[in-house]
Amino acid sequence: MPGFADAHPTPPKHGVPEREAPEREAPKHEVPEREDPHYTGHRDRLRQRFLSSGGGGLQDYELLELLLFPLIPRRDVKPLAKDLIREFGSLWGTLNAAPERLRRAFNFSDTVIAALTAVGAAGLRASRQQVLMRPVLAGWDAIVDYCQSAMAHETTEQVRLLFLDRNNRLIAEEVQQRGTIDHTAVYPREIVRRALELGAHAIILVHNHPTGDSTPSRDDITMTKEIARAVQALGMVLHDHLIIGRGQVASFKALGLL
Numbered sequence: 001m002p003g004f005a006d007a008h009p010t011p012p013k014h015g016v017p018e019r020e021a022p023e024r025e026a027p028k029h030e031v032p033e034r035e036d037p038h039y040t041g042h043r044d045r046l047r048q049r050f051l052s053s054g055g056g057g058l059q060d061y062e063l064l065e066l067l068l069f070p071l072i073p074r075r076d077v078k079p080l081a082k083d084l085i086r087e088f089g090s091l092w093g094t095l096n097a098a099p100e101r102l103r104r105a106f107n108f109s110d111t112v113i114a115a116l117t118a119v120g121a122a123g124l125r126a127s128r129q130q131v132l133m134r135p136v137l138a139g140w141d142a143i144v145d146y147c148q149s150a151m152a153h154e155t156t157e158q159v160r161l162l163f164l165d166r167n168n169r170l171i172a173e174e175v176q177q178r179g180t181i182d183h184t185a186v187y188p189r190e191i192v193r194r195a196l197e198l199g200a201h202a203i204i205l206v207h208n209h210p211t212g213d214s215t216p217s218r219d220d221i222t223m224t225k226e227i228a229r230a231v232q233a234l235g236m237v238l239h240d241h242l243i244i245g246r247g248q249v250a251s252f253k254a255l256g257l258l
Contacts, residue, residue: 042078043069060091067119071112080106089246093153095120124149128173135168136204136239143204144242144249151208151244157184159207161191163200164239171198186223188230195236202237203227206244214245216257224252 046062047069055063064081072080087105088094099113108116127146136143143162151160157179163171176191177184184207195203205227207220216224220243228238241252252258 042076061085064091064094067116068112071115089153092120092123092149095123096149096153098155132170136162136164136170138168147206147242147244148249151206152246154208155210156180157208157210159184159186159205161194162204162206163195163198164202164204165199166201168202168239171200186227188227191227192230192234192236195231196234200236202239203231204239205241207241208244212246212248214243214248214250216243216250216252216255221252221257224258228258 043065046058046065050058050063050066058066061078061081061084064084065077068077068081084094084106085091088097088101095116097117099117102108102113102116124146127142127149130142131139131146147160151158158175159177159179160173161176162173165171174194176194177186179185186207191203191205205224209215220241224238224241227241231238238258239253241258243250243252
């Protein structure tokens with residue numbers, strides 16, 4: 001009857017069910033062996049150079065590469081190491097950079113930032129321990145090196161005080177004031193008060209010039225004379241006032257200003 005022809009489909013011939021044609025197997029292609037990234041060999045060679053000759057045979061950016069290898073395993077870090085040193089001025093400047101600057105400029109994770117700045121903190125602590133091991137005036141170069149390491153890359157002025165006993169050994173080292181990029185307030189009475197609390201016999205005054213120029217200003221000279229008079233009135237000595245710049249240090253004693 002019209003309209004019902006499709007209700008009973010024609011059975012397959014000979015009662016054998018129809019089978020779907022088998023899918024054709026896709027042609028096989030040779031998969032090339034995966035090559036290691038080009039920087040893998042460079043990493044191995046750099047490690048061996050360091051292990052055989054020490055850090056003295058490597059450039060600053062190469063030492064920084066060694067620190068970055070385990071932190072950033074799947075990237076060529078040589079350009080990054082060079083960019084970091086260019087941004088922060090030196091290897092030491094990179095290792096002591098403010099975490100926020102590292103995050104903002106390079107989008108580093110907290111893991112990378114902590115690992116890099118921990119190396120800087122460890123180096124600074126080791127330098128300070130060298131200062132503590134002997135009389136300050138007998139190891140003056142170590143004092144200067146330590147102050148440079150601690151302050152040369154600060155972005156604002158700070159005043160640091162080194163308090164010494166009668167044998168010129170370091171009793172305490174403290175940041176007394178923090179200021180702006182070109183000024184920090186110093187109060188002689190506060191310095192004297194702290195020296196008396198510690199039983200100090202002598203003081204070394206240190207402050208930085210974030211501009212990089214360590215030349216003493218008129219205000220620096222006037223302030224130093226006021227502090228010298230204040231400590232001398234109580235039988236103490238101001239051994240020196242150091243101004244830390246970028247790669248340079250000015251000593252008031254050496255300049256005849258103290």
